[in-house]
Amino acid sequence: MIRGEKIYLRPIQKSDLTYLYQWKNDEETFMYLGGGFLPTSIDQLEKWMDVMIDTTGRDKRFIICDNDGSPKGMVGLYDIEWIHRTCEIGVYIGDKDAKGKGYGKEACLLTEKYAKKYLNLRKIKLSVVSDNKRALNMWESLGYKKVGEYIAERYIKGAYRNLTIMEKFID
């Protein structure tokens, strides 16, 4: 477990399938994420569980739980580059009632600390849809700096959206 104040992070397990199924099928949460909003069956997701639970490769995903042990969302480090010591970060709070309670920000902070102290990484990168103000605010408040913006990069809900690229040095 990676313990914080309001939450802790734990590895994904196969029994999380029902949570992942609910979260993945929520348009509001997924439309701004990399894969976009794509309604997905529980059977299809089940095929992905071997990938999701695997923490041995270049991606490390964690379930965000409140202190009562209730799953609230997911945070992950992706495409870890061991030579350059960089990676990308992604996060979502899938439980609608859990948004805006500080869980997303704390999950990112805990993940950053883990990346620095245990994986010896030095820089974290991300891309965020420029219209996604809540996420943009969060990344800025965590100290990520904008390094550029792709124009009309993603097609979401009937419109092309810009994509902001950000980075943070954690060493």
Ligand SMILES: CC(C)(COP(=O)(O)OP(=O)(O)OC[C@H]1O[C@@H](n2cnc3c(N)ncnc32)[C@H](O)[C@@H]1OP(=O)(O)O)[C@@H](O)C(=O)NCCC(=O)NCCS
């Ligand atoms: C973005 C997301 C992860 C934030 O998690 P959260 O738990 O709801 O956010 P928190 O309560 O931790 O707040 C973090 C910061 O977000 C910003 N924020 C939170 N709620 C906000 C709102 N309603 N409007 C604008 N900004 C808001 C604030 O800057 C806040 O930091 P502060 O409290 O220090 O000012 C969450 O809303 C989510 O899952 N969104 C959908 C998926 C997504 O967009 N993921 C990020 C992709 S790059």
